[in-house]
Amino acid sequence: MKYAILIDEDQKSAELAQGALSAIDPKMAILCFSDLGQFTAWLKTILSQDPNARSGWVQGTDEVVLLVVDIDRLSTRFVRLLKRATGFFIHKKVCKAENPTSFILTVHPHDKFNIQSCETQYVTNVLFKPYDLPIVKQIFNVALAGNQPVSNQELYVQKSTADVEMLKDVQMKELMEWGFSTLSDVEIPVHSISKYHSPLFNAGKRLGTYARCVSNQKHPTKSDHFISEFFFFGASPEQIIAVRKTLRAKGKQGLMHPFALPKSVQQSSGVNLVVLHPKSEIASDLSDLITRSFQNALVSSFTDFAVFLKFIDPPATPAGEVGPIDAILIDESFLISLEPKIKLIQDLLQKKQLPNSQTPFFVIDTDPKGDGPRRFLVKEIFDVFYFPFDRSAILQKLALFLPQLLSDEIKKKMEKAAHSLNFKVAKEVQVQSVSESGLTMKYNRPLPIGEFRYFFLPFRKDDPLHTEVKGLLARCQFQQNAEKEFSHGFTFFGVTDTDLKHIRRWILDTYVSKKSQD
Numbered sequence: 001m002k003y004a005i006l007i008d009e010d011q012k013s014a015e016l017a018q019g020a021l022s023a024i025d026p027k028m029a030i031l032c033f034s035d036l037g038q039f040t041a042w043l044k045t046i047l048s049q050d051p052n053a054r055s056g057w058v059q060g061t062d063e064v065v066l067l068v069v070d071i072d073r074l075s076t077r078f079v080r081l082l083k084r085a086t087g088f089f090i091h092k093k094v095c096k097a098e099n100p101t102s103f104i105l106t107v108h109p110h111d112k113f114n115i116q117s118c119e120t121q122y123v124t125n126v127l128f129k130p131y132d133l134p135i136v137k138q139i140f141n142v143a144l145a146g147n148q149p150v151s152n153q154e155l156y157v158q159k160s161t162a163d164v165e166m167l168k169d170v171q172m173k174e175l176m177e178w179g180f181s182t183l184s185d186v187e188i189p190v191h192s193i194s195k196y197h198s199p200l201f202n203a204g205k206r207l208g209t210y211a212r213c214v215s216n217q218k219h220p221t222k223s224d225h226f227i228s229e230f231f232f233f234g235a236s237p238e239q240i241i242a243v244r245k246t247l248r249a250k251g252k253q254g255l256m257h258p259f260a261l262p263k264s265v266q267q268s269s270g271v272n273l274v275v276l277h278p279k280s281e282i283a284s285d286l287s288d289l290i291t292r293s294f295q296n297a298l299v300s301s302f303t304d305f306a307v308f309l310k311f312i313d314p315p316a317t318p319a320g321e322v323g324p325i326d327a328i329l330i331d332e333s334f335l336i337s338l339e340p341k342i343k344l345i346q347d348l349l350q351k352k353q354l355p356n357s358q359t360p361f362f363v364i365d366t367d368p369k370g371d372g373p374r375r376f377l378v379k380e381i382f383d384v385f386y387f388p389f390d391r392s393a394i395l396q397k398l399a400l401f402l403p404q405l406l407s408d409e410i411k412k413k414m415e416k417a418a419h420s421l422n423f424k425v426a427k428e429v430q431v432q433s434v435s436e437s438g439l440t441m442k443y444n445r446p447l448p449i450g451e452f453r454y455f456f457l458p459f460r461k462d463d464p465l466h467t468e469v470k471g472l473l474a475r476c477q478f479q480q481n482a483e484k485e486f487s488h489g490f491t492f493f494g495v496t497d498t499d500l501k502h503i504r505r506w507i508l509d510t511y512v513s514k515k516s517q518d
Contacts, residue, residue, distance in 0.1 A: 001062045006032045007039050008070040008106065013129055017068055017106075020137045024144065024152065028065075036069075047092055063095045066143050068104045068127075076114070079105070082122035102143035115473060115494045121450030125475070126494035135495065138437040142491050147449050147478050149440075149489055157435045158507045160514070164439070165426035167197065167454035167471050175250075175419035176259060177243060178396050179211060179231040188213040188228045193377055196230075197456070197471075198423035200246060203238035207458070208426060210234055210373055212382070214400075231400060234365075234373025234384035240393055250417040259414040271405050272324060273398075275301040276308055277331040277364060282387065286329065286364075286394075293395050294405040305334050313348045325349065326402055329385070331364045332376075342380050360401060424454060424471065434510070436503050438474060438491040446486045451476045453490065457506040472499055 004021050008014040014032050021030050033039040046057035071078060086100050095101040102124040107113055109128050118126050124143045127136060138154040145151070174181040190213055197208040211230035219225040232239075250256055273290060277283040283301040290297050302308040312325065328345070335341050342361060349359060360382040365373075373384045383397050395410050432440040439455065447453075454471035474490035481487075492499065 001029050001058070002027075003029045003031060003062060003064045004066040004068070005039060005064055006030065006068045007034075007036060008032070008068070009034045009073075010070065010129075013070070013106065013131060016131055016133065017136065017140075020133065020140055021066075024137065024140055036074075043094070046094070060093055063099070064089065064101050065095065065099070066102050066104065066140070068106060070106045072107055076117040079118055079120060079123065082120065086122055099146050102146070104139065104143055109496065118494065119452050119473075125491060128494065128496060132497075132500070135437060135500070138435075139491070142437065142477055145477075149478055149480075153435070155435045155437055156507070157433050158510060159433050160431050160510050162431055162434075162510050163428045164431055164434075164441075165195065165197075165456040165458065166429050166441075167424040167426050167456055170196070170423055170425045172198075172419055172421040172423055173227060174416050175243065175247065175421075176414075176416045177240070177247060178393065178400060179214075179229065180419070181227055181229045183219065183222075184226050184228055185224060187216045187226050190214065190216065191379060193233050195426040195428075196423055197426055198421060200242060200421070200423070201239055203242045204236055206236050206239060209236075209239055210377070231383070231397070233382075234376065235393075237386060237390055240390060246419070247415075247417055250419070251415075255417050256415040257417065258412075259416045270296045270298040271326045271402060273297060273299045274308065274311075274325055274328045274330075275299060276303075276305065276328065276334055277301070278303055278333055282331075282364075286389065289389075289391055289394070290398065293410060294398070294407045296404075296406045309344075309348065312345070313351065325359050326404070327360050327362060327398070329362045329364060332366075335363065335376075338375070339378060342378065346380070362397070426456065432487070434503070434507060436492075436495070436500055436507075438477070438489065440487065440489050442482065442485040442487055444485055446479050446481070447476050447488055449476055449479065452493065455490070457503065472503070 002025070006014050006017055006021075008017070018030050018032060021028060031042065033042065042055070046054045046059075046062075048054055051059075069078075082103055085103075086095075089095045089101050090097045103122060104125050104127060105118060105123060106127045106129060115126060125139050127139060134154050138150075141150050141152050141154065171183045172180050173183050193210055193212045195208050195210050201207075201209040210233040212233045213228055213230055215229045216226045217228075219227055235243075247256065271294070275283050275287050275290075277286070280301075280303050283303055287299040287301040290299050300311065302311065346358065358380075361380050363376050363381055363384045364387060365376075365384050366387045376384055382401055385394050385397075395407075396414060399405055399407060399410050399414070429441045429443060432442065434457075452473060452475055455474055456471055472495070473493045475493045476488055477491045478489045479486050492503070495503075
């Protein structure tokens with residue numbers, strides 16, 4: 001027989017939980033205790049050497065599948081004991097090793113309660129009082145299902161193919177005007193671009209910022225950790241201002257240090273850059289800025305894309321006559337068909353067998369309040385500059401990505417500061433379904449059962465709720481191997497009334513959006 005144990009001195013809450021469990025499985029034995037002492041006494045009884053004194057418990061057949069414990073009067077130390085309790089239950093055959101007892105903790109929300117203290121694989125979930133009955137029943141369903149998908153649904157499930165963000169904690173080590181460095185236990189792929197969330201990066205209508213990994217170094221004392229360096233990708237003017245404000249405060253405290261750029265490699269022919277912009281005054285202004293700032297910069301500017309193509313692929317010109325193009329700064333209006341246009345340019349440069357055919361692109365955009373740099377996330381594009389230009393930001397990025405450019409004046413001004421900050425890296429994932437209790441999604445690799453992740457369900461930029469990143473903590477309940485991908489089920493962990501309102505609003509918006517597209 002399966003047993004569910006309720007330990008709660010609040011009779012009303014216990015009766016509600018008992019009713020929910022009886023509705024899920026009428027055959028399950030449900031025992032209620034007012035405190036841990038009573039439960040411990042019962043546990044001693046069923047573990048008695050005398051079979052007649054075990055209160056009907058059949059050892060080896062009966063099992064405790066669920067333990068719901070109110071922790072209002074318990075310290076967080078109790079959570080740390082659950083690992084030992086699980087091992088004890090398995091050893092004494094109170095539960096099965098392949099299906100260990102699920103622990104659900106209940107508590108009234110208060111300022112001193114920290115949900116992170118319950119983030120352990122031995123806690124299935126946390127329920128806040130007073131109970132929301134449909135949520136309670138669904139969380140019980142999940143706990144009783146173990147590591148398998150839930151067959152009984154108590155809540156509405158929104159089928160969806162929407163993108164949400166899966167968040168993971170990251171530790172910032174240093175902050176620069178153009179980026180940051182992190183301490184990580186994994187080596188980040190160089191050139192990969194990810195989104196990062198922190199109140200530091202929330203400026204204007206932008207929530208979070210993109211950043212490109214440019215290097216990894218093994219930590220000098222922690223052999224299993226890496227220091228990874230990132231440059232901002234398409235940071236908005238407001239975000240750059242916010243970072244500068246933080247760095248100015250560091251400067252007043254004397255915490256700024258010189259940033260060591262790679263040594264310049266002198267090119268005898270100079271460094272060739274191309275500026276393409278439909279407005280001649282903008283193209284000219286940017287060209288002049290670059291040539292004034294770098295002693296060896298050679299800039300060619302164009303207002304017509306066809307003229308530029310003839311420049312890099314003139315008819316009847318011997319291969320290699322056009323010098324190597326070290327960087328292209330191009331207005332987004334020339335990139336309506338983004339990847340085909342970039343491929344066309346790269347193919348022409350390769351056709352001429354130029355030594356630097358994989359030329360980095362920098363996009364010039366006039367709308368930092370739009371969808372941001374997301375549409376420019378291709379490997380050939382190194383950054384996005386917004387008009388009106390932040391001259392200092394442009395020159396810094398060119399100096400960083402093109403160390404062969406010569407300018408001692410710019411490099412002297414580049415500084416960094418130690419900045420310890422816990423923030424989050426976001427990875428876009430496509431969900432399969434979302435409900436008030438959790439979501440299902442596909443991922444390119446299996447995630448461990450019991451692993452915790454935060455999920456961000458984004459609203460439209462014109463929505464009043466698009467003001468902060470509301471990370472919903474979730475626990476991986478199951479994972480299944482699918483073709484080329486793995487299907488995962490995550491259960492929202494310790495959801496509050498505020499969380500539920502956010503989830504319900506997102507489900508409604510997604511439903512309306514889907515209907516409008518049908």
